[in-house]
Amino acid sequence: MVSPKDRTGQDDAARLLQSVAQESGQMVKASGNPRGLLTSVVAISAVVFTLIQAYPPQAYWLALLYLPIILWYVLAQRGRARPRTLINSPSLLAGAYAGYFFICILLINCLRFWDAAGMEEVIAKIVVTFISGMYLVTKMQTAYNKARVEDGNDQVL
């Protein structure tokens, strides 16, 4: 049986643990990449991936679209907190992150079988690639952020 005093201590500890998770999560988000950057990378990748397959080699120049993204990334990193290296994170290597990464690879290989010929089909493929890619990348990012919070609060090294 827990005494009222212990119960108060437990409530305080639970409240503090909640604030720990919240602060760590906030810092992980602040030190990560902006959401817009991630969306742009997925959008450009969907376009490049589809057009390079539909119109090679005329579409190879599309890879240049990554240049502004690289510039954005460099600018976004200025003044941001430097993320800690994940030394030993089982939830990252064997958990949701690895699972979604595997599905991502599977999706890319499945989409390669879709030979988009007409303009409508190309647009449809870009949309499908973008939506599914965005879903998986968001899930991976969430799992990665969670692993970083756990690593920061549990690992001494």
Place this chain on the structure above:
Amino acid sequence: MTKSSSKAQFDELIHAPLRLRICASLAPVKWAEFAQLKQNLGVADSVLSKHVKQLGDAGYLDIERFAKLGRSHMRVSLTRIGRRAYVGHVAALREITAIK
């Protein structure tokens, strides 16, 4: 939640709510600039400076001052001792919440 790699040990210095929040903010990063830490915590410069100094004096934080474009900046990070104390304190809080 993964298993803590440190022995649970309650730390009075870290237990103060703002100091715990400072450590929690620094835990998932190698270092953070003072301005970003302040933005993350939403506290005044003077309040944050005071608590950062207390943690620094105890050897829990490494405080590095540097100049960038003619302006002075401060970079804060958890030291090895600080990280050990913080992880141990979080483990102690978990133990308290786990008491039946």
